[in-house]
Amino acid sequence: MAVxxxxxxxxxGAEAARLTQGREEVGAVVTFTGLCRRGADSGAPLTALTLECYPEMAEQELARIEAEARARWPLADALVIHRHGRIRPGxxxxxxxxxxxxxxxxxEAAQFLMDYLKTSAPFWKQEETEEGTSWVAAKAVDDDAARRWDEG
Incomplete structure (x- = not known):
């Protein structure tokens, strides 16, 4: 499993190097790293972000999304790593x-993966600021980005 x-x-950097080692058939490597940013959706400075999930369900959905990318594009390989738990800015x-x-x-496959991870991966996000904690709601802009990949 590549998730x-x-x-x-x-x-x-180490993940990308490990993935590309000895891969002479590969002409392109696209990587994306999402970082925890300092600003909360509320505008207050974020002290931490907690991502909660049911690990087995999350792994199955990540694998499904990754398999769909492999079916849509001629990929030599793909890797998705997603963290959960308490994550600090940076x-x-x-x-x-x-x-x-x-x-x-x-x-295209990298964009597809990120668009679907934002909308389909079963994670619940809670922002922590000096003012307290709040759950992060889904965003319409993320749903719009994922819809562009709909077939039909």
Whole structure:
């Protein structure tokens, strides 16, 4: 399985290097690393973000999304790493890497993965500020981004 769900931070550079080692058939590698930002949706400075999930369900959905990307584009490989638990500003949350012979497939597959991770991955986000905690609601802009990949 080319997905990992974990609590601990990851090293995006090391993950990309490991994934591309000896891959002479690959002409394009696209990576995306999502970081926990300092600003909360409320506008207050964020002290932490907690991502809650049911690990087995989250892993199954990450694997389903990753498999769909592989079915849609000619990928040599793909990797999705998603963290859960308490994450501080500046720490990585998500890593997506797509490898293909050509850049278009790698770029599109990476965008697809991120669009669907934002809308379909079963995580509940809670922002922590000095003022307290609040749950983060889904955003229409994320749903709109994911809809562009709908077939039909």
């Amino acid at each position: 990992r769900l974990q609590r601990e931070p990851f090293d995006a 720490e990585p949350i998500v890593f997506v890497a797509t490898l293909s012979a050509h850049r278009a497939a790698a770029f």
